[in-house]
Structures are given as structure tokens and as C-alpha cells.
Amino acid sequence: MKKLLALFLLGFSVGSMAEVCTSVIKDRSGYEWETFTRSSYSQQAACDQATYDCRGALSYGQSIGRYYDAACEIKFDRPNPYPNPTPYPTPLICQTDLVDYYGRTVRSFTAPGSSEWDACNTSDNFCKSELARNDSYGYRCVNRGLIGNRNDPRRPERTRTEQCSANRLDPAGMFIQSYFATATGPINSDVLGDACRRAISDCSREIRGRQTCNIAR
Helix, strand or coil, X not given: CHHHHHHHHHHHHHXXXXXXXXXEEEECCCCXXXXXXXXXXXXXXXXXXXXXXXXXXXXXXXXXXXXXXXXXXXXXXXXXXXXXXXXXXXXXXXXXXXECCCCCEEEEEEEEEXXXXXXXXXXXXXXXXXXXXXXXXXXXEEEEEECCCCCCCCCCCCEEEEEEEEEEECXXXXXXXXXXXXXXXXXXXXXXXXXXXXXXXXXXXXXXXXXXXXXXX
16 A cells, blocks of 8 residues: 555656646637647756647648648746746748649648758658659659748849750651750749740640650650
8 A cells, every 4th residue: 555655656746847838820810720738857848849749730731721821839828937938939931842744733741940951851751751652653842942931032042944855756656856945943943844844835836646745854
């Protein structure tokens, strides 16, 4: 009996030392969509875990069209024990699109992060996981960069130029003519896809009968 009482008191003591923190998905109107309460050995550790789980749910929700104007916030249900708490910085948001052979967006994935690399690496991984599950021919992941800073004049947009060619073939698959096209756009956009679509368009205008146009790889 004494041993059971001792174990009970030990469990109560350990539990009483745990700190609890809550993070919520809240939109601009103040509505709280989801709540994540986590406990740990310190409030900072509990808040880190709650924020991590909240951001994961927020990213998934945004990838399926929900929570477009929401963000994760720490919620204090009791007086803040710290007179000057360290504010959580607003995370950077990066977007990666799953596009088909023609460059059309099939699904978008967003992810928050403390840096551009962190956010974009996470959104890329979300997209690659979806790509691996479907394994659709011609599908690929295209990183769009930080979606919250595209119009920031302090961040000059970097561009790149790509070239693509298309071949016109006869019904037997024999080569007839090549068509070349170039495109220039933001470094994180599907510039190669734009160039290939232009090359295919130029080639298609010259098709006669049962001829076909293929991208030259």
C-alpha cells in the first residue's frame, strides 16, 4: 500500500512540474479554427511543440484550399508568467506546385519556416511525397519561392532564361523539322515549361495530316 501511495505521489509531482502551452490557427477576423495544446518540461519547449504541430496543420489546410488568411498564434489562457515574453516571428511561407506535363498546376503545397531555405525545403518535400504516391507521367514539382514577399520592392526579383525545342515528326515517327523557343521569368517559376509550350505551339501550327509534335529531350 505504501509503495502504491509513493508511486501516486511521484506521478503527481512529475505531472505538476509539466508546463502547458497552446497554439491556435486563427484567421484575420479572430476566429480560431484549430487548437493545439502540448505539455513539456518547460513552457518554451511546450510552445515550440504546439507551434510546430499547428504550422504543420496550417500548411496542410492551405494546400487543400483552407485557412488562406490564417496564421498560428500562441494562446495564453492564464496570465503570462514572463513580463517580457519573446515574440514569435511571423514565419516565411514558401509554395511548391505539382504541375503536369503541360505546366498546369495540379495541386499547391505551402509551408512555413524561419528562413527561405527552411520553408521552401519543407514545401518541396510535401510536393515530392505527393508525387511519389501518384507517380504520374510527366508530373513534376516546381518551387514558386516565398509567396508572401513577391511584391516587396526591397526584394528585387531574380530571373532566368530557358530554351526548349520541339520536333515535328511524320506519321512513321521520322524527323521533319525542329522548332526552338525561349522564355524568361522569375527564377522560381516554370520558365522551362513556358519555353516548351511555346515550342510546341510553333510546331503545331505547321502540322499537316497525321504529323505530330514532340518535345526534344
